[in-house]
Amino acid sequence: MSLNILLLEDVHASATPILNAVPGAEVLRLMHAPDAQELESLLADVQVLGLRSRTRLSCDMLARAPRLLAVGAYCTGTNNIDLQAASERGVVVFNGPFSNTRSVAELVIGHAIHLMRRIPERHAAARRGQWLKDSRGSNEIRGKTLGIIGYGKIGMQTGLLAEAIGMRVVYHDIEARLPLGNATPAATLTALLSEADVVTLHVPQTERTRLLIDAERLAQMKPDAVLINLARGHAVDLDALHDALSTHRLRGAAIDVFPTEPTSNAAVFESPLRELDNVILTPHVGGSTAEAQHNLGVEVSEKLRDYLTLGAVRGSVNLPEVSVGTLKSPARLVHIHRDQPGVMSQLNGVLAMAGFNVSQLHLETDAGFGVAVVDLSRPLDSATLDAVACVEGTVRAFTVRSSA
Numbered sequence: 001m002s003l004n005i006l007l008l009e010d011v012h013a014s015a016t017p018i019l020n021a022v023p024g025a026e027v028l029r030l031m032h033a034p035d036a037q038e039l040e041s042l043l044a045d046v047q048v049l050g051l052r053s054r055t056r057l058s059c060d061m062l063a064r065a066p067r068l069l070a071v072g073a074y075c076t077g078t079n080n081i082d083l084q085a086a087s088e089r090g091v092v093v094f095n096g097p098f099s100n101t102r103s104v105a106e107l108v109i110g111h112a113i114h115l116m117r118r119i120p121e122r123h124a125a126a127r128r129g130q131w132l133k134d135s136r137g138s139n140e141i142r143g144k145t146l147g148i149i150g151y152g153k154i155g156m157q158t159g160l161l162a163e164a165i166g167m168r169v170v171y172h173d174i175e176a177r178l179p180l181g182n183a184t185p186a187a188t189l190t191a192l193l194s195e196a197d198v199v200t201l202h203v204p205q206t207e208r209t210r211l212l213i214d215a216e217r218l219a220q221m222k223p224d225a226v227l228i229n230l231a232r233g234h235a236v237d238l239d240a241l242h243d244a245l246s247t248h249r250l251r252g253a254a255i256d257v258f259p260t261e262p263t264s265n266a267a268v269f270e271s272p273l274r275e276l277d278n279v280i281l282t283p284h285v286g287g288s289t290a291e292a293q294h295n296l297g298v299e300v301s302e303k304l305r306d307y308l309t310l311g312a313v314r315g316s317v318n319l320p321e322v323s324v325g326t327l328k329s330p331a332r333l334v335h336i337h338r339d340q341p342g343v344m345s346q347l348n349g350v351l352a353m354a355g356f357n358v359s360q361l362h363l364e365t366d367a368g369f370g371v372a373v374v375d376l377s378r379p380l381d382s383a384t385l386d387a388v389a390c391v392e393g394t395v396r397a398f399t400v401r402s403s404a
Helices: 015-020 036-043 059-063 083-088 101-116 119-127 153-164 189-195 215-220 238-246 290-310 343-353 382-389
Strands: 003-007 025-029 048-051 070-073 092-094 145-149 168-172 198-201 226-229 252-255 279-281 331-338 358-366 369-376 394-399
Touching (some): 003 015, 015 025, 015 290, 036 059, 059 083, 083 092, 101 119, 101 198, 145 189, 331 343, 343 369, 343 382
Parallel strands (some): 003 025, 048 070, 070 092, 145 198, 226 252
């Protein structure tokens, strides 16, 4: 039986051979992000969907994909996917949180150097025919303090690169983090802003981070400091930032993400920061390198492959993690269900009634859902699978595609 896999938005070619190794896989790659009407027509028979940040997978769109088992987000963020709706339909969602870490960290350091040397202003002036050759307001970043807001994978990598070129690193995170290198935690966000020469954001999109850097926070930054945001567009009040930059309260800024972004390269980009010389504006390309895209193609596709062939849930953003080994029994059932009393008892009863012996069972639950991976004594027939699907609380049930 074929397994229809659809990859959108020019997902890197490194994904294709990994997914083709799944028994029955038929992979279709499209270079563009389809509009809602086209996407709806494509999803009717798709079991695995790969996308990037431009394709929106809403609750309504998920309802139009009845056969969908898994989604691979070939990017870091998953704000374009309704994760709760995916969980409700038993669709596991994977992303690639590690693949673009180095690319983003390198760009932060590059921006920091350019901003501390006032390169954006000199570049803009030169294009207008002006020759601004002087050293006033131009500094090395060696010996300066980098303040990292959000000390996760990218924040840590950025800190290590900054230390390698002589910067002092402080960080702030809502969770306790073990520092790498000589980085030190700031007591508060206010303390970090008051001492950092360069402030860089690496936070997720949550209500807590919405307008995290507003007029009040900008006023707490050191005079002549610089701000870099390669994280989430909603985290910075751009109107307040415009005021701080236009009055030269801050030296400069580099912004790669925006509250509203064009849906295609043909669309017009609008921002209050466009008129300023002391800002670097880039079109959400922090992780857009050949290396990062290749790595994303591999990382996300391997997670999809392992889910489809082993039932392993590794690095999911919406369903519980389940670690399983190689398949040694004749069949393996994946059962996604609501975390409620009696589900496993009913499931075992259906299997026992049909004469199946369970040789191994892995079960994990979290956030209202459970994932059971069940090894069976013989191949599962369609009638029993239908009976399993009727167990109260069942969201999704299928057997893995073993190459054995």
